[in-house]
Amino acid sequence: MPETTVAIVIGASRGIGRHIALALARDGMDVVCAARSTRDAPSKLSGTIEETASEVEALGQRARAVPCDIRQEDQVAEMVSRTTEELGQIDVLVNNAAVVVPAPFSEITSKRWDLMLDVNLGGTVLCTRAVLPIMLEQGSGRIINVSSGAVTDPELAAQLGIIPYAVSKAAVEALTTALAAELQPRGISVNCLRIESAIATEGAELADPGVDSGWEQPETAADAVRWLAAQDTSYTGHVVTMAEAREAEARKARP
Ligand SMILES: NC(=O)c1ccc[n+]([C@@H]2O[C@H](COP(=O)([O-])OP(=O)(O)OC[C@H]3O[C@@H](n4cnc5c(N)ncnc54)[C@H](OP(=O)(O)O)[C@@H]3O)[C@@H](O)[C@H]2O)c1
Incomplete structure (x- = not known):
């Protein structure tokens, strides 16, 4: 690094x-916090990008809160320009x-289908395409995508x-492995964390109100992303679960 x-x-x-964002800051990274919820335009759910950016700064790192709807290509381009203008480089995209x-599938409207595909897959594509010119010029970079255990558990996907x-998440995994093959010779890694178990977040609670305290904490997933971000760029094209990342880290720590 x-x-x-x-x-x-x-x-x-x-x-x-x-x-x-906080885990990467603890590893010494400066962090651009991007999403739609801001101090001036909060969501019904808790949290804004300014609050996360303040927490990053409290850890001693530079932070920027950049409002961005990743369905909008012009907003994604603006977010990337601000990052390079104000922080000079882009080493990691999560x-x-x-x-x-x-x-149920039979009740899904086209609008809802498009929303999930546009944010989860389309947004990943737009953000990745926007940072690539910078990473290609640098000759280095790490792209980390996030998928879900729903990809490998069709019964769960149907039941929920x-x-x-x-x-959308299966497509993100396919994008990860194919793009990794294209970018490997250019020093850019593309990996994916497949979060294989339920993590207690407000978003997950809304999607499945049966959430209980037995679910894992968000720090567990963040630790796995931190591990991926710390790997050499030759480590690329992998879809890893949180358990696999934990095991790999533990293996490395063993004498
Ligand atoms: N929690 C779980 O159990 C679980 C399990 C498997 C996989 N995952 C994956 O883990 C990741 C995080 O999940 P989470 O539970 O933390 O979700 P969450 O609590 O619902 O948070 C989702 C984040 O995405 C942002 N977002 C949504 N639409 C956006 C848009 N159009 N443009 C920019 N940002 C947007 C939201 O911010 P704004 O609303 O402010 O835009 C929010 O910061 C997701 O990829 C999810 O699929 C989660």
Whole structure:
């Protein structure tokens, strides 16, 4: 890693994204916190990008709160320009933002289908395409996508009524492995964290009100992203679960 490392975390206003921003800051990275909820335009859910950015600064790192709807290409371009103008480089992109609106497949409207595909897959594509010119010029970069255990558990996807979400996340995994092959010779890694178990966040609670304290905490997922961000760029094209990341870290720590 270079002396200064700049990360963009998409979906940093709350939930797992907020914890990813803090985990990367604890590893010495400056962090751009991007999402739609701001002090001036808060969501019904808790959390804003300014709050997360303040927490990053409290850890001694530079932070920027950049409002961005990742469905809007012009807003994504503006977010990337601000990052390079104000922080000088982009070393890590974490495509963490997602939405899920549960419904049985037969009842899903086209509008809801498009929303989930546009944010979860389309937003990942737009953010990735926007940072690539900078990473290609640098000759280095790490792109970390986030998928879900719903990809490998079709019965769960059907039971929870989250088929479009599962489809979008399966596409994110396919994007990860194919793009990794294209970018490997250019010094840019592309990996994906597949979050295989339920994490207690407000978003997850809304999607499945049966959430209880037995669910894992967002720090667990953030730790796995931190581990991916710390790998050499030759480590690329992997879809890893939180358990696999934990095991790999523990293996490395063993004498
Ligand atoms: N929690 C779980 O159990 C679980 C399990 C498997 C996988 N995951 C994955 O982990 C990631 C984070 O999940 P979470 O539970 O932390 O979700 P969450 O609490 O609902 O947070 C989602 C984040 O995405 C942002 N976002 C949504 N739409 C956006 C848009 N159009 N433009 C920019 N940002 C947008 C939200 O911010 P704004 O509303 O401010 O825009 C928020 O910061 C997701 O990719 C999810 O699929 C979670």
